[in-house]
Amino acid sequence: MRERLPEDFYERDALTVARALVGTHLVHGDRVARIVETEAYRGPTDLACHARVGVTKRTRTLYGPPGRAYVFLIYGMYDCFNVVCFGEGKGHAVLVRAVEPVRGVAEGVRSDGPGRLTRALGITRAHDGEDLLGGGRIAIAPRASRPRIAVSARVGVAYAGAIAEAPWRFFDAASAHVSRPSPRSIGLGLKAKAPSESGARRR
DNA sequence: CATATGATTCCA
DNA sequence: GGAATCATATGA
Numbered sequence: 001m002r003e004r005l006p007e008d009f010y011e012r013d014a015l016t017v018a019r020a021l022v023g024t025h026l027v028h029g030d031r032v033a034r035i036v037e038t039e040a041y042r043g044p045t046d047l048a049c050h051a052r053v054g055v056t057k058r059t060r061t062l063y064g065p066p067g068r069a070y071v072f073l074i075y076g077m078y079d080c081f082n083v084v085c086f087g088e089g090k091g092h093a094v095l096v097r098a099v100e101p102v103r104g105v106a107e108g109v110r111s112d113g114p115g116r117l118t119r120a121l122g123i124t125r126a127h128d129g130e131d132l133l134g135g136g137r138i139a140i141a142p143r144a145s146r147p148r149i150a151v152s153a154r155v156g157v158a159y160a161g162a163i164a165e166a167p168w169r170f171f172d173a174a175s176a177h178v179s180r181p182s183p184r185s186i187g188l189g190l191k192a193k194a195p196s197e198s199g200a201r202r203r
Numbered sequence: 204c205a206t207a208t209g210a211t212t213c214c215a
Numbered sequence: 216g217g218a219a220t221c222a223t224a225t226g227a
Contacts, residue, residue: 039210048210058223075211076220082210095210115211156210 002027002141007133010066010085014040014092017085019170023143026081026099028121033099033111035140036147036175039154040168041082043091048160051091061129063091069138071118071128078115081123083132083140097155097169100177113179147172155180 005024010017018040026033041049050072055063061070062084070082070093086092098112101120105111111120118124123138130136150173157164171178 041210050210053224056223072210073220073222075209076222078211080210097210113211154210159209 002139004133004139005142007067010083010132011087012085014042014085014094015168017083017092018094018168019149021083021094021096021140022149022170022172023145023147025102025141025143026096026121027139027141028123029104029137031104031121032102033105033117033121034102034143035096035099037096037098037112037169037171037178039095039097039170041093041095042168043086046160047163048154048157049091049093051093059091062093063089064129066092067131067133069123069127069130069132071123071125073125074115079118079124080114081118081121081127098171098175098177098179100175112177148174 009020018038021035021038024035026035041051043049044051044054046052050059051062053059058072061068064084065088066085068084070084071079074080080095082093082095084093095114096117097114099117099121101109101111105120109120111117127138130138132138132140149170151167152169153165153167154169
């Protein structure tokens with residue numbers, strides 16, 4: 001069996017884990033793919049995170065122990081794969097948004113995008129709560145080398161307000177399998193301004 | 204019980 | 216630009 005990331009890898013803030021996961025390998029059975037894009041979701045105070053509604057049937061896994069898969073259905077038709085992190089009760093998780101096929105994925109099958117990658121790897125809601133640390137079907141193996149990592153705001157969470165602009169998305173700057181082209185490189189200090197959000201709102 | 208909506212993708 | 220499609224959350 002391939003080496004797995006240890007428990008303490010996941011026992012850190014989602015922001016740290018999200019960055020560290022870029023370049024690692026996601027394994028499901030004989031299918032292997034390299035993670036090239038992630039996003040951090042940081043618990044109840046993060047208005048884009050499912051943890052904002054507290055512990056419910058759906059968020060039970062999210063609020064559970066680190067190192068487990070949190071898989072949920074989105075838009076009635078796609079499964080999103082996340083890794084629970086930080087600590088039990090924290091509600092932190094990292095969404096894997098894109099992978100590049102390494103082995104066992106049919107030619108021509110796309111795996112850029114959270115819905116596409118679960119389909120390509122055969123991951124479904126049936127895997128929700130699976131332990132990634134033990135001998136389960138899904139594993140994450142350490143990366144061999146450190147990719148050049150770019151940063152941007154998260155995708156598809158505009159409803160969450162100002163926190164949607166936080167630079168909590170990480171991706172391999174050299175990968176051709178990222179779910180969408182590098183937005184502006186906000187990693188270089190040039191931050192795009194959201195006109196509607198600037199002067200108007202205050203809470 | 205009724206209704207709104209989303210960490211998306213695909214098609215026109 | 217808009218539809219597809221359904222579990223979850225929220226309010227009556």
